[in-house]
Amino acid sequence: MVIDLNADLGEGFGIWRLGDDLALLDIVTSANVACGFHAGDPVTIRRTCAAAVDRGVSIGAQVSYRDLAHFGRREMDVEPEELCAEVLYQLAAVDGIARAMGGRVSYVKPHGALYNRVCRDKEQATALIDAVADYDPALPVLTLPVSAVHEVAAAAGVPTVSEAFADRAYTAAGALVPRREAGAVIHDVAAVTARARGMALEGSVTAVDGSRVSVSARSLCVHGDTPDAVGLARAVRNDLLAAGVVLQAFA
Template sequence: MVIDLNADLGEGFGIWRLGDDLALLDIVTSANVACGFHAGDPVTIRRTCAAAVDRGVSIGAQVSYRDLAHFGRREMEVEPEELCAEVLYQLAAVDGIARAMGGRVSYVKPHGALYNRICRDPGQAAAVVDAVADYDPTLPILTLPGSVVHGVAAAEGVPTIAEAFADRAYTPSGALVPRREPGAVIHDPAAVSARAVRMALDKSVLAADGSQVEVLARSICVHGDTPDAVRLAQAVRDQLLEAGVVLQAFA
């Protein structure tokens, strides 16, 4: 069993820092680097990309709505042409910096509200896919299993990769429980790591109501902005390896 372990990184801005990027880069196999629209700035992006290249960690562009004030977690109505251009702008910027550091962007992962929106909205999904297709149609888009973006991307010849979230609660339909609801984020390292192993080996997860949900994922995400993120990610890595899972980037 081969699984990618990814985390959202580079989410500081100016003098404000969020999470321990360097410690997480020693744990994960893929880094979703904030592109400046929900978090991140040129210096942070440069440092994160350089550190990822040094460690052999795959770099992904974590594109989002233009929403620094709400960390990209506020759903917004953006015209498709504008959204396409903004995603293209973010992708090109981070890939340019990554290449200057000796690496490159290997995939795209939307962030926050945009991530959830393209799981169900074909129009917004098409805008994101169009941006990726314009820039490099070989770049895979990381998304939830069952997301509408899989079909939209397939129609344009853009690959997709399914992922699961070890530290997020699921609804019975396989969607993520909204962050505003109690229990949406799981903080216990033992619980999070056990969920990751189940996702990798059994291809399933227990939903918030106790039902079993099928999860066919090549990558597992642990958020870098949660308290004790490093401890959570390390527990997930350790338990996956102990279960015989090979950790390897998909891109």
């Protein structure tokens, strides 16, 4: 079994620091780099991309709604043309910096509210995919297995990659439990590592109602902004390796 381990990085802004990017880059195989709309600034993006290149970690553009105040976790109604342009803007900016550091953006992952919205909203999913197709239709887009993005992307000739979240709770329908609900984010190390192992080896996870949900995925996400994110990510990595899983970026 080969699996990618990704985390959200570069989410500091100005004097504010969030997470330990350098430590996480020693653990993950793919880095979802904030593009400045929900977090991140030019210096942070540059440093994160440079560190990822130094470690051979795949760089992804983590595009978002323009929502610094709420960290991109506030759902917004954005006109398709505007959303497409804003995604294109973010992707081009991070890829330009990544290339200057000797790397490049290898995939695209929506962040927060945009991630959840495009999973169920075909119009916004189309705006996202149109931006990727305009920039580089060979770039894969990370999304949930049940996401509407798969169908839209297939029609546009853009590849998709399914991912699962080791530290998030799932509904019976295979969607993520909204963060505003209790228990949406799982912090217990033993629980997270067990879930990651089940996702990687069995392609399933226990939903909040006790049912088993299929989450067959090529990539697993561990969040970089949770308490002791580094320790949690390291525990997941070590447990997967002990179970015989090969950790390798998908892009």
